[in-house]
Amino acid sequence: MLPATMxxxxxxxxxxxxxxxxxxxxxxxxxxxxxxxxxxxxxxxxIGFLTGxxxxxxxxxxxxxxNFIGVIAVLRFAKYGHFGELEDExxxxx
Amino acid sequence: MHAALEILTAxxxxxxxxxxxxxxxxxxxxxxxxxxxxxxxxTDTLGAGLILxxxxxxxxxxxxxxxxxxxxxxxxxxxxxxTHALARSALANGVRPQLAGDPAPxxxxxxxx
Numbered sequence: 001m002l003p004a005t006m007x008x009x010x011x012x013x014x015x016x017x018x019x020x021x022x023x024x025x026x027x028x029x030x031x032x033x034x035x036x037x038x039x040x041x042x043x044x045x046x047i048g049f050l051t052g053x054x055x056x057x058x059x060x061x062x063x064x065x066x067n068f069i070g071v072i073a074v075l076r077f078a079k080y081g082h083f084g085e086l087e088d089e090x091x092x093x094x
Numbered sequence: 095m096h097a098a099l100e101i102l103t104a105x106x107x108x109x110x111x112x113x114x115x116x117x118x119x120x121x122x123x124x125x126x127x128x129x130x131x132x133x134x135x136x137t138d139t140l141g142a143g144l145i146l147x148x149x150x151x152x153x154x155x156x157x158x159x160x161x162x163x164x165x166x167x168x169x170x171x172x173x174x175x176x177t178h179a180l181a182r183s184a185l186a187n188g189v190r191p192q193l194a195g196d197p198a199p200x201x202x203x204x205x206x207x
Contacts, residue, residue, distance in 0.1 A: 004107070
């Protein structure tokens with residue numbers, strides 16, 4: 001059953017990548033990449049069970065954290081056009 | 095007992111796979127970014143939840159299950175948060191939801207539907 005689950009997750013990742021390539025707006029691409037990252041977490045967990053090495057779950061956990069931080073960073077960039085450095089410099093100067 | 099647990103694992107993994115593919119089709123075919131979030135939400139809640147639940151049953155009561163629960167809780171917190179931030183960011187940048195009376199966008203008229 002684990003190989004079938006892995007195949008389904010890979011198919012879903014391919015669909016998400018297709019949307020990321022097609023996406024008319026940048027938000028479609030961010031949404032597709034967020035979903036791709038979530039599916040990567042699941043894929044790592046399933047591969048860990050498939051190969052009998054549950055240590056892979058630590059990698060999955062780290063990847064989930066990195067994915068969330070990356071999405072928030074990209075969203076800040078898409079909203080403000082920068083990562084906030086200019087605001088910090090302005091506050092330091094004031 | 096052991097056979098029942100195996101059947102339960104298989105059912106959870108298969109149902110999670112089906113929900114993941116449904117969400118993937120949804121993110122590809124729904125018309126605008128706000129409806130595509132619905133498809134992504136299906137894979138993040140039901141798909142990930144059922145697949146991780148199946149792995150938890152497979153792993154038994156051990157440290158593996160604790161890690162799986164941590165992954166699941168974190169996904170259930172972070173996924174709605176990032177979707178919410180995405181929707182706010184899209185609205186602030188002038189992306190409007192497609193309503194029933196609106197004409198279809200160009201890319202849907204070119205793709206087979």
